[in-house]
Amino acid sequence: MNVNPVSTGSDPGLRFFKSSYSDGAGNNCVEVALARQVHIRDSKDKTRPYVQMQPATWSSFVTWV
Template sequence: MSGEKDRLGTIGLEWFKSSYSAGDGGQCVEVATRPGAVHVRDSKDTARAALTVNPTAWTAFVGFTAL
C-alpha cells in the first residue's frame, strides 16, 4: 500500500484466524478489531479490501453461527 491512503484504517491491525481453522490454508477468514469496528478479510487474499462491520453486528453474526 505504499503511497496509498489507508481509507479503511486497516494498516497496523493485528489479524487473527479462528482456532478452528486448519493449518492447510483452506477456507479461512481473519478478523481484526478496533474500537467501533470489526474487520474481516480472506486469509488467502490479504491484499483485497476487508469487510468492516460494527461490533454489535459482528456479535450477532457470531452468535447466529454458533447455533
Template sequence: MSDQLNWFKSSYSDSEGGACVEVAFAARIHIRDSKTSHGPEIHLPAPAWSAFIAALQPEA
C-alpha cells in the first residue's frame, strides 16, 4: 500500500538528509522515516494526527 501513497517530506525535515520524516494523507495519516522508505510506518486516524500537531505548537 505504501507504494501507492503520495509521500512528501515534512517541511521541518533536515535539508542535509539527516532527520527526515515523510507523510502521506489517505484515509489515515501515514508517517515514515525517509531514509528507510520500505521500513516501518506509523498509521494514525486524522483526529489523532491533528491532536499531535496541536500539542507540538508553542502556546500563544
C-alpha cells in the first residue's frame, strides 16, 4: 500500500471534504481532499500531518470498508 504522511502546509491549495456521517457537531471524522493523490486528515486536529495515497489504493480501502 502506498501511503505517505505529509505536512498540512505542503499543499495549501487542497480542499478537504467531511463525511456526511460526521457527528452532529461536525467532529469525530476524517476529511478527504482529492487531487492527483487522495489526502486524508483528522477533522479534530487539522494542524497534524495528513496521509496521502494513490487513488487506486483509496478505492480499494473504501471498497473494503
